[in-house]
Amino acid sequence: MTAGSGGSDARDGRDAWDTAGPGGPVPDRPRRPGSRAVSAALARNGRLIALATAVFLITSALMLRFYVAGELEKIPARAELTMRLTDDSAAYLDTGAWDEVRGAPVERLTEISGDYAPGNSDWTAWRMSTEVSSGGTPLAYRERRVVVDRATGTAVNCCGEHVGGDREVRQAGLVLRWPAGGTWDEYPFYDADLRAAPPMVFDGGATVGGLFVRRYVQTVDTAQVPDSARPVPARELGLDRPGTVEAHRWLELERTLWVEPVTGRVVDAREVRHETLRPENGDGERLLLDADLRMAEELSDAKTGAAERRRTLLRAVRSWLPIGLGAAGGASAVWALAGAVRARRAAAQARGETQPRARS
Structure with a gap:
């Protein structure tokens, strides 16, 4: 093999990945080893964080409604x-x-x-x-x-x-x-x-x-x-x-x-x-x-203002905050569970593709 032919072969090999010629299909680039595993690990960690966040938000909602509200009352x-x-x-x-x-x-x-x-x-x-x-x-x-x-x-x-x-x-x-x-x-x-x-x-x-x-x-x-x-x-x-x-x-x-x-x-x-x-x-x-x-009017005004602020706080911990935190926690839980289902399906599909075909 001559140097010229070797260079031509190298170019041909490079071009085989870059293009298959005019009008021809472009082959996929090969993935680096371990990239799929890294992506799966990141996705799994994201789901775990979302699930932990959901538990925290829902627990906070329950604590606000059934404990904090009672103490503030x-x-x-x-x-x-x-x-x-x-x-x-x-x-x-x-x-x-x-x-x-x-x-x-x-x-x-x-x-x-x-x-x-x-x-x-x-x-x-x-x-x-x-x-x-x-x-x-x-x-x-x-x-x-x-x-x-x-x-x-x-x-x-x-x-x-x-x-x-x-x-x-x-x-x-x-x-x-x-x-x-x-x-x-x-x-x-x-x-x-x-x-x-x-x-x-x-x-x-x-x-x-x-x-x-x-x-x-x-x-x-x-x-x-x-x-x-x-x-x-x-x-x-x-x-x-x-x-x-x-x-x-x-x-x-x-x-x-x-x-x-x-x-x-x-x-x-x-x-x-x-x-x-x-x-x-x-x-x-x-x-x-x-x-x-x-x-006295000024004393009544002061007591009215304090009662109004306390009323707003009580309503927040009784309903607004628990509803908002509960909804956010539920959404996080649904996202985490949906991601887990998708990951499981993808893993099953990958295992099916890598299994050797039975000899005829």
Whole structure:
């Protein structure tokens, strides 16, 4: 073989792969050894990653819906809450001079400081203080400790509860927050003055700050306040006699609370209070407080905004996020399984092509 013929053969061999001549078929290039195995391994790894992603997404969806949502619905164990109600033109009795003061500003401020109850993470212990004042002059003050079930919002008889230092009292019913998603037409709601839980009755829907809420009303006909006896000059009660008499505080109350139903948060409040002093035996009485107390607009706006943000979060973890994550996880699982089926079919076809034909 000459050098020239060898070069011609080499070109012919090269051209045999590049082209088969004009109009002729172009043969496939031979694959490098192992390329098919590498492609199969990459595809298999991709399917495994997709399947793991599907498991993660579906598990996350279930956790959000059935655990995280339930935890977010609960009342926070640690909380600092304020309920400030005011009336710019109220009337009250100055018990120092026994004079009635009319057209005066009166504020009823309730502050709550909460922390985990001892031994139970599903309860929160609230220390509540309520002060009634006018222009910095205190008119009444009371402290209270109550343990609250974080899921139901109701009082639990436990852990040193008291009202005004009375540890024999047993508190019951809702304390301030409704259960998340609660839509009953009636709830018992504890009043620390009366030491009872008259019903809060649903009174229709309303809108506060653009947010849909449920309005509840608690009505208390004139009732004697327990442990409210105090000595009062008889003449100040209209009695024609010297000395003092024992008088009790009597309360007539209409309390209205506007509740965002998804979160159970109170976003607005109003209390129409009429309090009097009455002797234990006799017909005389004296006005103690007459006020139409309402929540300040800026405080209501702040509570409405917080409730709206919480409502959006709850709706997200209850439905939007679980549905989205579940759908994405399902799609990933279908893609992985479909890829596995295709790979299995391709492998079976490849095995069939490589088997030697039987001799005739």
